[in-house]
Amino acid sequence: MAEATERRKRAAVVVLGDIGRSPRMQYHSLSLANQASMEVDIVANGGSDPHLSLRENPSIHIHEMKTVQLTGISKISGALALLLKAAVQFILLVWFLCFKIPRPDVFVVQNPPSVPTLAAVKLASWLRGAKFIVDWHNFGYTLLGLSHGRSHIIVKIYFWFEKHFGQMADGAFCVTKAMQHELAQNWGIRATVLYDQSPDFFHPASLMEKHGLFSRLGNSICSAMGNADCISVEEVVEDMNTTVFTSKIDGEVYLKPNRPALVVSSTSWTPDEDFSILLEAALMYDRRVAAALGEDDSMDEGQLWIDIKNGKQFVYPRLLFIITGKGPDRKKYEDQIKRLKLRRVALRTMWLASEDYPLLLGSADLGVSLHTSSSGLDLPMKVVDMFGCGLPVCAASFSCIEELVKVNKNGLLFSTSSELADELMMLFKGFPEECNALKSLKEGAMKSASSSKWSTEWETNALPLVNQASHWMR
DSSP states (O other): OTTTTSOOOEEEEEEEEEGGGOHHHHHHHHHHHHTSOOEEEEEEEOSSOOOHHHHTOTTEEEEEEOOOOOHHHHHHOHHHHHHHHHHHHHHHHHHIIIIISOOOSEEEEEESOOTTHHHHHHHHHHHHTOEEEEEESSOHHHHHHHHHOTTSHHHHHHHHHHHHHHTTOSEEEESOHHHHHHIIIIIOOOOEEOOOOOOTTOOOOOHHHHHHHHHHTHHHHHSOSSSOOTTTTSOOOTTSSBOSSEEEETTEEEEOTTOOEEEEEEOOOSTTBOTHHHHHHHHHHHHHHHHHTTOOTTOOHHHHHHHHHTTOOOSSOOEEEEEEOOOTTHHHHHHHHHHOOOSSEEEEEEOOOTTHHHHHHHHOSEEEEOBOOSSSOOOOHHHHHHHHTTOOEEEEOOTTGGGTOOBTTTEEEESSHHHHHHHHHHHHTTTTTSOHHHHHHHHHHHHHHHHOOHHHHHHHHTHHHHHHHHHHTO
């Protein structure tokens, strides 16, 4: 009888940021609820809706904090604004963690940001008699160093804070073996490697799912961001039986043979992702295809687009780049896109519902990752999600990316826009039927998708630490 009435254990997942844009912490929350059988309180900023599976899970409770903005003070003094913002965030976090949620057995906190999150969670864990686990996604001081320089006094203070309070945690996860080694050797922190893996709702899309998605996105896909382009000549058909990519005939969905190749990139529009590389590569692809086909600058683009729309196929396809995400540099790059004048390339920026994003990855032909890592020690979650959908990837090269991307097996690496353009030319020659290199990478990505899922990785590497922490509380 005592066991039947025993209090169900609780976990608090803490994100000083938009939970809708923190997929790994969403997956932690689902695993804590479903695999560890805990009640889960998510304390995070609002902004974007998390995945429907979180919103509908009766064991997950989302507590939304207001985002702290001190724009008036920042115009007078940036340093003063940072200090005041950190102080307000600290008070807000402590209020939520100590008074607004039921007492948890364990806190799981995302790092970065480190200031003031780690100190607030440490204080709350001490006051409430709970354990404290840090999930290291990257290092906060290296991100701050992108804008201030590693030698700046603010960055040095941030580094001390991050290391000091990171060492006070009762346990830690990290995203790569390289980061595990760095934490052990130079920080004195023992961390368990918990590789990012996609959850089950990331999978290759069926033809019907593709048609439904492209029907919903029809207006967004066919509306040029600036000048008319090779995609905007397609009309949005009101009967929903045809899209840019698919046709539905007698209830059966078919892929159009003259469809464009769909390339997807997800970005946070921040300095650690140089989006200009993708724009330059798109421009190079456009020019190189024209040169390869012997086209000169006087060619009538409108007639070319009509020919393509009417079914004429070329050895190199049109490319449609869909770039998803929110972030500070988005408008700057959108303005650049609007000024481009391209023949066979079109670009669109979108923010998708959390349920549509996996479908987009599962419907695409290639993914592109521009993430280079401020520390060189973390891996891009977007690539993990792409592999989960069986989508091959071209990824920017940096020190530990080959822990994830296996060259010529599930993806390719590039360091410059010219290298990325070369890869686009090589992979899409003969699309959609005669592109053997792309098909080979697709098979490798499908194997990556089937080899492991988040639930398996979490049960093997995270559940033992979570159980250990919650048993300490008995």
